[in-house]
Amino acid sequence: MHNRRLAAALAVVASAALAGSLALVRPAAADTSLKQLAEGKGKYFGTALVQSNLSNSTLVGVATSQFDMMTPGNEMKWDTTEPSNGSFNFGPGDALVAFAQAHSMRVRGHNLVWHSQLPGWVSSLPSNQVQAAMETHVTTEATHYKGEVYSWDVVNEPFNEDGTLRQDAFYNAMGTGYIADAIRTAHAADPNAKLYLNDYNIEGENAKSNGMYSLVQSLLAQGVPIGGVGLESHFILGQVPSTMLANMQRFAALGLDVAVTELDDRIQLPASSANLQQQATDYSTVVSDCLAVTRCVGVSQWGVGDADSWIPGAFSGYGAATMYDQNYQPKPAYTASVNALGGSGGSSSSSPSTPTSSSSSSGGGGGGAACKVSDTVDAWNTGLTENITISDTGSAAVNGWRLVFTLAPGQTITNGWNATYSPSSGQVTATNASYDGAIAPGGSVSIGFQATHTGNAAAPASFSLNGQACSS
Ligand code: 9MR
Numbered sequence: 001m002h003n004r005r006l007a008a009a010l011a012v013v014a015s016a017a018l019a020g021s022l023a024l025v026r027p028a029a030a031d032t033s034l035k036q037l038a039e040g041k042g043k044y045f046g047t048a049l050v051q052s053n054l055s056n057s058t059l060v061g062v063a064t065s066q067f068d069m070m071t072p073g074n075e076m077k078w079d080t081t082e083p084s085n086g087s088f089n090f091g092p093g094d095a096l097v098a099f100a101q102a103h104s105m106r107v108r109g110h111n112l113v114w115h116s117q118l119p120g121w122v123s124s125l126p127s128n129q130v131q132a133a134m135e136t137h138v139t140t141e142a143t144h145y146k147g148e149v150y151s152w153d154v155v156n157e158p159f160n161e162d163g164t165l166r167q168d169a170f171y172n173a174m175g176t177g178y179i180a181d182a183i184r185t186a187h188a189a190d191p192n193a194k195l196y197l198n199d200y201n202i203e204g205e206n207a208k209s210n211g212m213y214s215l216v217q218s219l220l221a222q223g224v225p226i227g228g229v230g231l232e233s234h235f236i237l238g239q240v241p242s243t244m245l246a247n248m249q250r251f252a253a254l255g256l257d258v259a260v261t262e263l264d265d266r267i268q269l270p271a272s273s274a275n276l277q278q279q280a281t282d283y284s285t286v287v288s289d290c291l292a293v294t295r296c297v298g299v300s301q302w303g304v305g306d307a308d309s310w311i312p313g314a315f316s317g318y319g320a321a322t323m324y325d326q327n328y329q330p331k332p333a334y335t336a337s338v339n340a341l342g343g344s345g346g347s348s349s350s351s352p353s354t355p356t357s358s359s360s361s362s363g364g365g366g367g368g369a370a371c372k373v374s375d376t377v378d379a380w381n382t383g384l385t386e387n388i389t390i391s392d393t394g395s396a397a398v399n400g401w402r403l404v405f406t407l408a409p410g411q412t413i414t415n416g417w418n419a420t421y422s423p424s425s426g427q428v429t430a431t432n433a434s435y436d437g438a439i440a441p442g443g444s445v446s447i448g449f450q451a452t453h454t455g456n457a458a459a460p461a462s463f464s465l466n467g468q469a470c471s472s
Contacts, residue, residue, distance in 0.1 A: 032338060032343045032344065033065055033066050034066045034067065034334075034337060034338065034341065035066055035067055035068035037338060037341035037342060037343045038068070038298060038299070038341055039068065040341075040342070041291055041341060041342070043290065043291070043296065043297060043298045043299070044068050044069040044106060044297065044298035044299075044300075045066065045067055045068060045069065045298060045299055045300070045337075045341075046067050046068070046069030046070060046071060046105070046106075046108070046298060046299070046300030046301070047063055047066075047067040047069075047070060047071070047300060047301050047302075047303065047304050048070070048071045048072070048073040048110075048262065048300065048301070048302045048303050049063060049070050049071075049072065049073060049096060049099070049304070050072070050073040050074055050075065050096075050308075051075055051092045051095055051096060053304065053308065054095065054096075054099055058327075058328050059304050059305065059307075059308065059328060061328075062304050062305065062324060062328050063103075063304050064103045064105075067105060067300075067304075068104065068105050068106065069105055069106045069107070069108065069150075069298055069300055070096065070099070070100040070105040070106070070107055070108075071107070071108040071110045071261070071262075071300055072092075072093055072096045072097075072107070072109075072110055073110075073302075073303070074092075074117065075092035075093040075095075075096055076093045076109055076110055076111065076141070076145075077110070077111060077114065077117040078112075078113075078114065078117060078118050078119060078122065078137060079117045079118060079119045080092055080093070080117075081093065081137075081141055082119070082137050082140070082141075083119050084119065084121055085121050085133065086136070088140055088141075088144075090141075090144050090145075093145070097145065097148050097149075101148075106150040107145075107148060107149045107150060108149065108150060108151050108152075108153065108196075108259075108261065108300070109141075109142075109145055109149035109151065109152040109153065109193065110152075110153045110156070110198075110261075111152070111153035111154070111155070111156035111198065112137065112138045112141060112142065112152055112153070112154050112155070112156075112182060112186060113134060113137075113138065113154060113155045113156065113170060113178075113182045114155070114156035114157060115157065115166060115168035115169065115170075116156075116157070118168075118169065122169055123169045125169070125173075127172060127173040128173070130169055130170060130172075130173035130174065131173060131174055131178070131181065134170060134174075134178065134181070134182060134185075135181070135185045138154070138182055138185040138186050138189065139185055139188070139189045142185075142186045142189035142190045142193070143189045143190070145190070146189060146190040146192075146193075147190070147192070149190070149193055150193065150194065151193055151194035151195070151196055151227070151228065151259075152186055152190070152193050152194070152195055152196065153196050153197075153198040153230060153261070154182050154183050154186045154195045154196060154197065155178075155179050155182050155183070155197050155198075156198050156199070157198065157199050157200065158171075158179060158197065158199065158215075159199050159202070159208050159211050159212060160208070160211075161201060161207065161208055162207050162208070162211075163207040163208050163209075163210050163211025163212075163214075164211065165179075165211075165215075170182075176215075179197070179215065179219070180219055180222060180224045183195050183219070183224050183225060183226055184224060184225065187225040193227075194227035194228050194257060195225060195226055195227045195228070196226075196227065196228040196229060196230045196257075196259070196261075197212065197215070197216065197226065197228075197229055197230070198229075198230030198232060198261055199212060199230070199231075199232060200232035200233075200234050200262070201232075202229075202231055202232075202247075203231045203232075203233050203235075203240070203241055203244050203247065204241025204242070204243040204244050204247055205241075205243040205246060205247045205250075206241075209247055212229060212251075213250060213251065213254075216229060216251065216254060216256065217254065220254060220255070226256065227256065227257055228256050228257035228258060228259060228297070229251045229256055229257075229258050229259075230258075230259050230260075230261035230262075231244075231247075231248070231258060231259070231260055231261065232261050232262040232302075233260045233261070233262060233263040233264075233286060234262060234263075234264055234266075234302070235263075235264070235265045235266070235282060235286075236265070236266055237265055237266065237267045237268075237275060237278055237279060237282065238278050238282065239282075240265075240282045240285045240286060242431065244285070244286070244289050245289040245292055245293065245402070245422070245429050245431075246422045246423070246429075248289060248290070248293045248295075248296055249293055249422075249423060251295075252293050252294065252295035252296070256295065257295050257296075257297050258293065258295055258296050258297070259296065259297050259298055259299075259300070260286055260290055260296070260298070260299040260300060261300050262300065262301075262302040263283075263286060263299055263300060263301045263302065264301060264302050264303070264309060264311060264321035264322055265279050265282045265283065265321055265322075265333070266311045266315060266318040266319065266320070266321040267279060267318065267319065267320040267321065268317055268318055269317055269318065269319050269320060271319075271320040275320070276320075276331055276332045276333070277332055279320075279331070279332065279333045280331075280332035280333045280335065280336035281336065281399065281400055282333070283323065283333040283334075283336050283337045283340070284336040284337065284339065284340040284466060284467075285400070285402075286299065287299055287336075287337050287340035287341060287467065288340045288402055288466050288467040289402075291340070291341070291467045292402065292404045292427070292429055292467070294427075299337075301322055301323060302322075303322055304322070304324060304328070305322050305323070305324030305325065305326065305328045306319060306320050306321065306322050306324060306325050306326050307326045307327075307328070308322075309321050309322050323337060339466075339468075340466060340467045340468075341467065342467060342468055342469075369392060369394055369396075369398045369401065369439075369465045369466050369468055370392070370393045370394030370395075370468070371390060371391060371392060371393060371394070371398075371463075371465040371468065371470035371471070372390075372391040372393050372470055372471045372472065373388060373389065373390055373391070373403070373463040373465070373470040373471075373472060374388070374389045374391075374472065375387065375388040375389070375459050375460070375463075376459075377457060377458075377459045379453065379457035382452055382453065382454075383414075383450060383451065383452050383453065384411070384450070384451050384452075384453055384457045385448065385449075385450050386448055386449055386450075386451065386459065387446065387447075387448040388403070388430075388446065388447050388448055388463075389444050389445070389446045390403060390439065390444060390445050390446075390447070390463075390465060390470070391439075391442075391443070391444040392439040392440065392441055392442065392443055392444065393442075393471070394441060395441050396441060397438060397439065397440050397441060398437075398438065398439040398465070398466070399437060399438050400432060400437045400438075400466075401431075401432050401437060401439065401465055401466055402429050402430065402431050402432070402465070402466060403419070403429070403430040403447075403463055403464070403465050404427065404428070404429050404430075404463070404464045404465075404467075405427075405428055405430075405460035405462065405463045405464075406426065406427045406428070406460055406461070406462075407425055407426060407428055407451065407460060408453070408456040408457070408458040408459075408460075409454075409456060410453050410454030410455060410456050411425060411451045411452070411453045411454075411456070411457075412424050412425045412451055412452050412453075413425070413428065413449045413450070413451045414449075414450050414451060414452060415449065415450050416430070416447070416448065416449030416450070417447065417448055417449070418433055418436055418445065418446065418447040418448065419431060419432060419433055419436075419447040420433070421449055430447060432445075
């Protein structure tokens, strides 16, 4: 504890010194940043940091001006925190927590139980000793960070691609029940932390996310205090699943938080400007999806910029996966994220220069859009037909859109045209069909649906297109 306070004090001094030197070379923060815009929507925008990042003043300038949530990239993992049985090391994690606190960033604890970055002594234990070792590890670490982390990834990446549980040291020793045990143990140590299961390739609806969904249902039925599901979101360019929004909604409908925890979008190098525009579209889609789900608490990118990304080391020939280039200049994905959050796509406060692509603010190919929606409802005693016209009133083309609106209570969509509608009642997202995703400036598309109602045939009060409110 004393060490942690000391580390905290040192980190505050160090970061104050960095901030001081930054002020000499950089303009004051603009009034638009990812974090300010996200906070305006009740969400956070985060990044992962590793301890060595704290000595890079350019990186720190971007991190502290743009992000209000921090996930330690490696420093809270088992191989760092308990490298040998019963011997704990929280120094690196404490330094990151102190940095986050000094800059008003929340912290996602990452992670307590994971098959990877697991010291050899755990996998070598006789199976009848694994449970005690896991519980001791979880209790000690979650107690150490009690009150300092907003959430924990209690179990990280427990699934195989087919939706079955990975047969790691924990599963082999304890069976499926290790997950409930780890969550209960973490809850006993830090009752206020939101406790997550976190995994990759569960962003869309597929076998793996179905496995997660079934597990979470069963945990809830057993009264296990799970609070959220983390969708890592390590995407390949152009492959954000079209079912991501519906997938987040189904987890949220169970009463859980969802979060985009490790966003990046890898490009086969060299990245062309068309690739960067597609990446902008991908980021915009992810941010818009999170905004469309009340229980989506925030989006975090894995690393600040391309220079910090794990991608080139893990996927040969790929890179350029983040919103900032090798020199921490914002890329079109940054501008598209700002636009999706309702901002105006200016340059980053951490960067005096304009974005790397002059066309990056042009809606980012599907970014937040200036729009007008008109709708008409023709109702009869138990049903209605609604026709909606979406107009692009901005100067940039819309390239891929999602229209979000809330149906009056009792209304249920039975069939629709020129878009897909999900879910069929409550807050609905209409996603463009393959043939009407592009709306030119001044152009419009018409969509519509039929619904049943129970007496209230009112039209939705408002519409938003790609996260941006439309005029009527
Ligand atoms: O960013 C982390 C990298 O430095 C490590 O080498 C790697 C080892 O697996 O883990 C990275 O972070 C991972 C995260 O903890 C869990 N999801 C996947 C991330 C990328 O591998």
